[in-house]
Amino acid sequence: xxxxxxxxxxxxxxxxxxxxxxxxxxxxxxxxxxxxxxxxxxxxxxxxxxxxxxxxxxxxxxxxxxxxxxxxxxxxxxxxxxxxxxxxxxxxxxxxxxxxxxxxxxxxxxxxxxxxxxxxxxxxxxxxxxxxxxxxxxxxxxxxxxxxxxxxxxxxx
Amino acid sequence: xxxxxxxxxxxxxxxxxxxxxxxxxxxxxxxxxxxxxxxxxxxxxxxxxxxxxxxxxxxxxxxxxxxxxxxxxxxxxxxxxxxxxxxxxxxxxxxxxxxxxxxxxxxxxxxxxxxxxxxxx
Numbered sequence: 001x002x003x004x005x006x007x008x009x010x011x012x013x014x015x016x017x018x019x020x021x022x023x024x025x026x027x028x029x030x031x032x033x034x035x036x037x038x039x040x041x042x043x044x045x046x047x048x049x050x051x052x053x054x055x056x057x058x059x060x061x062x063x064x065x066x067x068x069x070x071x072x073x074x075x076x077x078x079x080x081x082x083x084x085x086x087x088x089x090x091x092x093x094x095x096x097x098x099x100x101x102x103x104x105x106x107x108x109x110x111x112x113x114x115x116x117x118x119x120x121x122x123x124x125x126x127x128x129x130x131x132x133x134x135x136x137x138x139x140x141x142x143x144x145x146x147x148x149x150x151x152x153x154x155x156x157x
Numbered sequence: 158x159x160x161x162x163x164x165x166x167x168x169x170x171x172x173x174x175x176x177x178x179x180x181x182x183x184x185x186x187x188x189x190x191x192x193x194x195x196x197x198x199x200x201x202x203x204x205x206x207x208x209x210x211x212x213x214x215x216x217x218x219x220x221x222x223x224x225x226x227x228x229x230x231x232x233x234x235x236x237x238x239x240x241x242x243x244x245x246x247x248x249x250x251x252x253x254x255x256x257x258x259x260x261x262x263x264x265x266x267x268x269x270x271x272x273x274x275x276x277x278x
Contacts, residue, residue: 019174019178022178026182026185030185033189036195038199040202043206048256050210050213051213083212084257085254085257086238086254088254
């Protein structure tokens with residue numbers, strides 16, 4: 001290869017570098033803007049908690065008792081029938097006032113969701129949230145203070 | 158090619174590259190100004206999450222849905238899947254899930270531009 005040809009290649013490469021940088025810049029800005037995320041995951045976690053607390057598990061006597069859950073309804077089968085979503089899995093734990101586990105229910109649309117829950121912060125495709133709320137349990141005619149813990153994993157991508 | 162010819166060739170190539178960048182910039186800008194896809198996503202989520210909110214509301218409850226201009230909304234009752242598509246542009250429809258086993262629509266009725274959904278007790 002002649003010296004002149006090498007110089008010509010170098011010259012063209014140098015000229016193309018700014019073009020390449022501008023093209024990448026435009027592409028990055030455009031793709032970020034077009035795929036702008038709609039962060040609804042925290043809201044979905046909150047709505048899941050509300051649906052479970054105020055609908056699936058609520059104690060119903062003459063009328064629904066807000067903030068009181070019926071221990072009889074706390075079964076995996078009933079919960080799965082009551083509230084499930086295709087891309088959302090959750091673990092619901094009932095804790096006593098000393099925060100000791102009383103009962104635990106899992107409802108995952110796929111095994112993948114269950115596996116991801118402990119490590120979901122490291123996987124961008126999934127989002128997790130944990131909420132804990134004070135409630136009263138109705139158990140054999142008595143009310144006991146306790147906590148309801150909800151761990152949600154949601155596929156967002 | 159002589160020196161003058163080389164310079165003309167280089168100038169033409171530079172102009173072509175510059176023109177390409179300008180065209181790419183304007184086409185991207187035009188694409189970004191268009192909110193149709195974002196609106197589709199927003200409508201699907203808004204409606205699906207409203208239905209989820211109704212899960213914990215006292216029944217019977219009614220939901221009025223007004224389709225936005227240029228959008229068509231369909232709800233798959235069995236899977237509780239809200240599907241929104243553009244009626245003006247050729248775009249991929251957007252779907253979003255709501256809680257599927259508590260979605261019991263008793264009645265779906267068109268009232269002018271609005272659709273009224275009544276949920277079972």
